[in-house]
Amino acid sequence: MRFRQSCARFFRALWKHPLTGYVLPFAAVGAAVGIQFIVARMLPAGVDVPYVVLYLTALGLTAWFGGYISGVIACMLIMVGLPALTPGFRLSQVAPGQVTLVLILSLVISLVARTQRRKREVLIHADELDRQVHSRTAELAQAVEALKAEVGEHKRTEQQLQTQLERLSLLDQITRAIGERQDLRSIFQVAIRSLEDNLPIDFGCVCRYDAVNEELIVTCVGLESEALVTELAMAQNARIRLDQNGLSRCVRGQLVYEADVRELDFPFPQRLLRGGVRAMVAAPLLFESQVFGVLVAARRAPNSFSSGECEFLRQLSEHVALAAKQAEVHSALQQAYDDLRRTQQAVMQQERLRVLGQMASGVAHDINNAISPVAVYTEMLLERETNLSPRIREYLETTQRSIGDVAHTVARLREFYRQHEPELALTPVDVNSLVQQVVDLTHARWSDMALQRGVVIQLRPELGSNLPAIAGIESEIREALINLVFNAVDAMPDGGTLTVRTKATPGDAKTRRLDVEVADTGVGMDQETRRRCLEPFFTTKGERGTGLGLAMVYGVMRRHNAEIEMDSAAGTGTTVRLRFPIPAMTAREALSPASDRMPPRLRILSVDDDPLLIKSLRDALEADGHAVVSAHGGQQGIDIFREAQEREERFAVVITDLGMPYVDGHRVASAVKQESPSTPVIMLTGWGQRMIADGEIPPHVDRVLNKPPKLRELRTALAELAG
Numbered sequence: 001m002r003f004r005q006s007c008a009r010f011f012r013a014l015w016k017h018p019l020t021g022y023v024l025p026f027a028a029v030g031a032a033v034g035i036q037f038i039v040a041r042m043l044p045a046g047v048d049v050p051y052v053v054l055y056l057t058a059l060g061l062t063a064w065f066g067g068y069i070s071g072v073i074a075c076m077l078i079m080v081g082l083p084a085l086t087p088g089f090r091l092s093q094v095a096p097g098q099v100t101l102v103l104i105l106s107l108v109i110s111l112v113a114r115t116q117r118r119k120r121e122v123l124i125h126a127d128e129l130d131r132q133v134h135s136r137t138a139e140l141a142q143a144v145e146a147l148k149a150e151v152g153e154h155k156r157t158e159q160q161l162q163t164q165l166e167r168l169s170l171l172d173q174i175t176r177a178i179g180e181r182q183d184l185r186s187i188f189q190v191a192i193r194s195l196e197d198n199l200p201i202d203f204g205c206v207c208r209y210d211a212v213n214e215e216l217i218v219t220c221v222g223l224e225s226e227a228l229v230t231e232l233a234m235a236q237n238a239r240i241r242l243d244q245n246g247l248s249r250c251v252r253g254q255l256v257y258e259a260d261v262r263e264l265d266f267p268f269p270q271r272l273l274r275g276g277v278r279a280m281v282a283a284p285l286l287f288e289s290q291v292f293g294v295l296v297a298a299r300r301a302p303n304s305f306s307s308g309e310c311e312f313l314r315q316l317s318e319h320v321a322l323a324a325k326q327a328e329v330h331s332a333l334q335q336a337y338d339d340l341r342r343t344q345q346a347v348m349q350q351e352r353l354r355v356l357g358q359m360a361s362g363v364a365h366d367i368n369n370a371i372s373p374v375a376v377y378t379e380m381l382l383e384r385e386t387n388l389s390p391r392i393r394e395y396l397e398t399t400q401r402s403i404g405d406v407a408h409t410v411a412r413l414r415e416f417y418r419q420h421e422p423e424l425a426l427t428p429v430d431v432n433s434l435v436q437q438v439v440d441l442t443h444a445r446w447s448d449m450a451l452q453r454g455v456v457i458q459l460r461p462e463l464g465s466n467l468p469a470i471a472g473i474e475s476e477i478r479e480a481l482i483n484l485v486f487n488a489v490d491a492m493p494d495g496g497t498l499t500v501r502t503k504a505t506p507g508d509a510k511t512r513r514l515d516v517e518v519a520d521t522g523v524g525m526d527q528e529t530r531r532r533c534l535e536p537f538f539t540t541k542g543e544r545g546t547g548l549g550l551a552m553v554y555g556v557m558r559r560h561n562a563e564i565e566m567d568s569a570a571g572t573g574t575t576v577r578l579r580f581p582i583p584a585m586t587a588r589e590a591l592s593p594a595s596d597r598m599p600p601r602l603r604i605l606s607v608d609d610d611p612l613l614i615k616s617l618r619d620a621l622e623a624d625g626h627a628v629v630s631a632h633g634g635q636q637g638i639d640i641f642r643e644a645q646e647r648e649e650r651f652a653v654v655i656t657d658l659g660m661p662y663v664d665g666h667r668v669a670s671a672v673k674q675e676s677p678s679t680p681v682i683m684l685t686g687w688g689q690r691m692i693a694d695g696e697i698p699p700h701v702d703r704v705l706n707k708p709p710k711l712r713e714l715r716t717a718l719a720e721l722a723g
Contacts, residue, residue: 024062024065024070025062025070025073025074025077026073026077028058028061028062028074029055029058029062029074029077029078031058032054032055032057032058032078035054036054055078058074058078060109062074064109064112183327184219184324184327184328185219185220187320187323187324187327188206188219188220188320188324189220189222189223191206191295191316191320192204192205192206192220192221192222192225193222193223193224195222195297195316196222196223196224196225197224199297199309199312201222201297201298201299202224202225202228202277202298202299202300203222203225203228203232203275203277203296203297203298203299204221204222204224204225204295204296204297204298205218205219205220205221205222205225205234205296206218206219206220206285206293206294206295206296206320207219207240207293207294207296208292208293209251209285209291209292209293209294211251214241214242215239215240215241215242216239216240216242216247216251216294217237217238217239217240218234218235218236218237218238218239218240219236219237219293220236221234221235221236228275228276228277231274231275231276232271232272232274232275232277233271234271240268241267241268246258246264246269246280246282247268247282247294250282250283250284250291250294251284251291251294252284252291253284253286253289253291254284255281255282255283255284255310255313255314255317256280256281256282257279257280257281257305257310258279258280258281258282259279259302259303259305260278260279260302260303261273261277261278261279261280262278262302272298276300277298277299277300278299278300278301278302278304279298279299279300279301279302279303279304279305280296280297280298280299281296281297281298281305281309281310281313282294282295282296283295283297283313283314283316283317284317284321285317285320285321285324286317286318286321287321287322287324287325292321292324293321293324295313295316295317295320297313366686367406367686368407368686368706368707368708369610369613369686369707371403371406371407371708372610372612372613372616372617372707372708372709373612373613373615373616374399374403374708375400375403375404375407375708375709375710376616376617376619376620376708376709376711377616377619378396378399378400378403379400379620379710379711380619380620380623380711381396382396382397382400383711384623398440398441401437401475402441403708404475405475405478405479407706407707407708426471426472426473426560427471427472427473427474428469428470428471429469429470429471429472429473429474429477430467430469431467431469431470431477431502431514431516431580432463432464432467432502434474434477434478434481435461435463435481435500435502435516436461436463437478438478438481438482438485438500439459439461439500441478441482442482442485442486442489445485445486445489446459446485446489446498447459450489450495455492455493455494455495456495457489457492457495457496457497457498458496458497458498459498459499459500460497460498460499460500461499461500461501462499462500462501462502463500463501463502464501464502464503464504467502467503467504467514468504468514468582469583470514470560470580470581470582470583471560471581471583472560472580473559473560476556476559476560477556477560479552479556480552480553480556480557480578481500481516481518481578483550483552483553484518484553484576484578485498485500485518487550487576488518488519488520488522488574489520490522491520491522491523491524491573491574492520492521492522492523493522493523496520496521496522496573497520497521498518498519498520499517499518499519499520500516500517500518501515501516501517501519502514502515502516502517503515503517504582505579512581512582513563513579513580513581513582514579514580514581514582515577515578515579515580516577516578516580517575517576517577517578518575518576519573519574519575519576520573520574520575521573522573522574523570523571523573524568524569524570524571524572524573524574525566525568525569525570525574526569526570530566530568533550533566534550534551534554534564553576553578557578560580561581562578562579562580562581563578563579564576564577564578564579565577565579599624599715599718599719599722601625601626601627602626602627602652602653602718602722603626603627603629603649603650603651603652604621604626604627604628604629604651604652604653604654604655604718605628605629605631605637605640605641605644605651605653605654605655606618606621606628606629606630606631606655606656607630607631607633607634607636607637607654607655607656607657607660607665607668608630608631608632608656608657608660608684609632609633609634609657609660609661610657611632613657613707614630614632615630617655617684617709618630620711620714621714624715626718629644629651633660633661633662633663634656634660634662634663634664634665634667634668635662635663637654637656637663637668638663638667638668638671638672641654641671641672641675641676642671642675645675645676650676650679651679652679652680652722653679653680653681653682653718653721653722654668654669654672654679654680654681654682655682655684656668656669656681656682656683656684657683657684657685658683658685658686659685659686665683665685665698665701666698666700668681669681669683669698669700669701670700672700673700680702680703680721680722681700681701681702681703682701682702682703682704682705682714682717682718682721683698683701683703683704683705684705684707684709684714685704685705685706685707686706686707702721703717703720703721705717
């Protein structure tokens, strides 16, 4: 079928081609000549056949189908062309009249053919137009019917869109209202009240789902629904047991619509029916696939909720669930924020102390280097000068004690609130003796300087008798008491009484305490000052204060596992109470310190970049009988050691500083061990206490000693390493 249609289209296109009219005469005349030739072959000779009929037929067909021009061409071929081109070919005697007649005949045939074709085309066109008119009329009728249906559908769609738009507007209004609230009850109340006013509903409530007990707890009931609360027995906090009704499906995450509860024989639908409620929708409050509540909406009329209203309630329940969870998250975040703020304040306080400790670590080395010669010479004088007067010896002992306090202070500035390091051994401390030292050390501040201002401050010590010793670091406790005395003096600008009191609190081995009180009759502290007084850098003295005094005291108490108490009020003075635990071992039971071990005469290499420290250390070691070679800097120390090794003048021990320019103590120790692995290396540094506490002793160092050096520790190290 497709082949025939394709052939038909091909021949129609070929027939309408402009060259067809010129080819057709030749084809028709050629066909006539061919037929004549065939017939002449088939018939016997001498038979006269009217071949002119073939050529007239060819002429007529050409004129009919090809038109006048094709007919003229065929006539000329038949009457002139064939006789001229084909010798012996004769149709008959050709005369001009015959040619004219044939031409006229061809013209007539072509005109008749054209007329017939036009009539046929007109008839075909008329039929086609008629069919098109009928087809268009039918299509128009269908279009009119479709347009009517579309108009009706458009009206219905417009009505649905209007309803949907109103519901979306209501949903947006409710969402905005609940989004502005951060507590669950107000969120639920806004949602129910909006449903009562705009949907509307006869009863609405929100219930919380208790998954453990398989029941719903009424959390919020709408204001317009209060009239039905008693009849439905659904007051706030009422419990609804789940059975095989719609609520059981709702808590599994499904939207439940009961068109008429009269058809349900379950306790909850019957409860609604007794209150006059016939239709009910229960929408789950779902968050992350977990149901935590149910939104209930009900009407008195049965079948009163449309599918659009059910979908609206489902969407509303999602927004309410999200808002409720956001409220819970906001509450949790607020709590976390409060906790974070408190933690941040504590961290900031610790960070301030840490920064101060880092700053102090940098200056501790320089301070220790500066006081090391003083410490060495003071200890040498106390040991070797036996003819000193008691007054001079007391001065030197006070100087030595002050140097020790300075060394402890600069080594401890960054350790405010840290527990004491395990490596720092606590020794028995006689508190009464310590208090007397504090009184003597601060005499100039509370007596002489006060008298210069024209005020009188009386210091009254009240020391308990037969007090047990406490375990601690004497220099830290002494410094804490000095800070408290200074603060008390500053709190009495017009003079007053300063009392330092010691006493033991009875109790068992865990609750016994030794109290040291520093009380003044000064201006006292208000509640805000008392709350912040232990914070680092907080001061009420203006530019005169640093805000580190009480913070230092608090750090000392923490390191000693002790407590600090304050009693103060504005205008009534302040009492600061330090409460120390009493250990099982008392001062009387403490072992006496080990006697010094004096090492034999040694050849020692001392390496440092501080000339004063080199000289003082050399004097002390030579006084003990040692041969000391000094090196100014790390590189010179390495060169001297190598030269001595080459001359076989070996050193028994090498004492080196850590922080030196260009070549530090690490490289010195490494070079010494590379040349002579058996030679002990003692590192004497201002960072010694921190390095020991942090376990950062270099691998090529045999012993680390802290600056300022103590001759007893140095002698012990020499005896143990090279004796």
